[in-house]
Amino acid sequence: MREIIQNIKYPGFILKCDEELILDSGKSLDKVEIAYQTYGKLNLDKSNAILVCHALTGDQFPAEKNPITKKKGWWDLMIGPGKTVDTEKYFVICSNVLGGCVGTTGPNEINPKTNKIYGIDFPTITIQDMVKVQKILIDELKIEKLLSVIGGSMGSMQVLQWAASYPESLRSIISIAGALKHSAQNIAFDEAGRQSIMLDPNWRKGNYLSEDTKPENGLSVARMIAHITYLSDAAFQKKFGRNLQEKKDLSFGFDIDFQVESYLRYQGKSFVDRFDANSYLYMTRAMDYFDVSEQIIKNKKSIISNKIRFLVVSFTSDWLFPTKESRGIVSLLNSIGSLVSSAEVVSDRGHDSFLLDEHQLFKITTGFLKGIKS
């Protein structure tokens, strides 16, 4: 039995599932709950639904004001009335991913089997598991074909997994700043972040929530490491250069001297208030494990027969998910004979570009979506 209820903690909804969810690992989860939000209206023939997939530290609130941070949603530049993903035309669905920490079943939630917080007993999940849960939600909303599935970074991984797993339920796919698989360098960055968390004594072998503490230091450093990879060298140069933070001279010490230090420390500290450390471990692991090429090739007949249109976008200064990786996606899709367009947007703002006001990205995406609609 499945049931959709109003989310009492945050705006939006929760889909409660009663069946056992079998995961990629062979393990299972009971009573999965999926927290999601919607924008715009589903039309009568249910042909205007767009699923938005969030990145590592995103949530189900891409548009309007985020009810938790009270800031603009993470993709508010992209989604809203009259915007690229126009909520006056499209019905937008966004759910917190499996393993997340904003209401969907994850390591910071209660394990219904034990009535204790999952913590590190939460099973390891994959991008495929995340998408499996999204498919349950889409089924429950009685949407047979999504107009599009769109996402950047870890969102792109989910998008590509949708094409591999459920091509019959799609009309189009928009992959932004993504890759067919996580590179060795990216696994390395993830591992450094995870070690930072797991070596923090307050991690308590993953049981910190039961023991009423938090690995704040470890999570903060993990965020700092990751944040560097989101910007480009040029972006750092432009934003901060070697400017000093509210002082004229070097302090000759280890307090903040440079603006870039202040920025990084702030990024680290503010992150721990809104994100669960174990969730960070599970999601980075899901990204490490992601390697979708074979599944796409295996399902190529269905991808072709469903005439799925693909848009693959990358950014010139993105070194975390460089254009080389997007070229790999395009190349694979071409090799199976699918309908694929691509664009490399010129931007000096690094991986973060996908979240910023990149006019070219909006223009291309707007046109692509119109092409599907017509």
Place this chain on the structure above:
Amino acid sequence: MREIIQNIKYPGFILKCDEELILDSGKSLDKVEIAYQTYGKLNLDKSNAILVCHALTGDQFPAEKNPITKKKGWWDLMIGPGKTVDTEKYFVICSNVLGGCVGTTGPNEINPKTNKIYGIDFPTITIQDMVKVQKILIDELKIEKLLSVIGGSMGSMQVLQWAASYPESLRSIISIAGALKHSAQNIAFDEAGRQSIMLDPNWRKGNYLSEDTKPENGLSVARMIAHITYLSDAAFQKKFGRNLQEKKDLSFGFDIDFQVESYLRYQGKSFVDRFDANSYLYMTRAMDYFDVSEQIIKNKKSIISNKIRFLVVSFTSDWLFPTKESRGIVSLLNSIGSLVSSAEVVSDRGHDSFLLDEHQLFKITTGFLKGIKS
């Protein structure tokens, strides 16, 4: 009074100084000791001396077997009989930098004023301070003009500082994988590493050695972060790709799955045995503070009149000290009318290339040194 004695802890020598050393910060150090090693023989007219400057985690043992790690010296490929820096022709000097942890005065040594370990009471040092100490050593060895000063990474910073501070004592300079100043991105990486150390509860506000502990976890993560920046994306791909570590399938957990994880954890763990965490803080801070352009311009007359020849080498895949930075060095040196040659060596091994068997680097450097000699 100054005195050179045999180093009883390690092979090599120690220069003991009695005078007060005034630092860039305005603070001072008493009774500075400089641990150094030499290779080859100084000729009669003292014209064959080459000073080798080490990088962040290097030491005074670039050639032969390292007496501490029992592995080959960090630049054994470059320095030795018949090699690029040929110890049958040249007299090679290498000292542990000020603030280091292999015998030269640094935070892990006893403060002669208090008879306690310096720890975080050690004054903040700069690259200029490091070079000032090297100059004392060169003076004490009665060498008026160094045939060359050579170094990569933080070694390059010292090399450029030599040109700015003591041009009258130089015949040539070899800067490898260097920069005129530390970039904002590099300061950011340094800061993430420092925060990892300083947020480790075992750091004990810098007094860990007095309290008989070590911030091993923090230092280990700092090393992991740094190590990623030493390799290129291509090097990671070639070396590890997504290969699994001694297993056939994913473990669906947070233990080591991928070879790259095993490698990184090993790099982190083995580093804490041989390096002092506070030293790591002081050296990265010295790099952050480095910004030598103005000093070079200020001293340009002496650089020109002493006919110093410069060689500036970078590597195509180095993203920590990219060719762009070396171009900046060349451009500045050209703008003051100095004698500068440069080369960008094609290598896919990232910043680490300067320590590896890069044939083109050896060939260029050998020729450059011959040109000085003749």
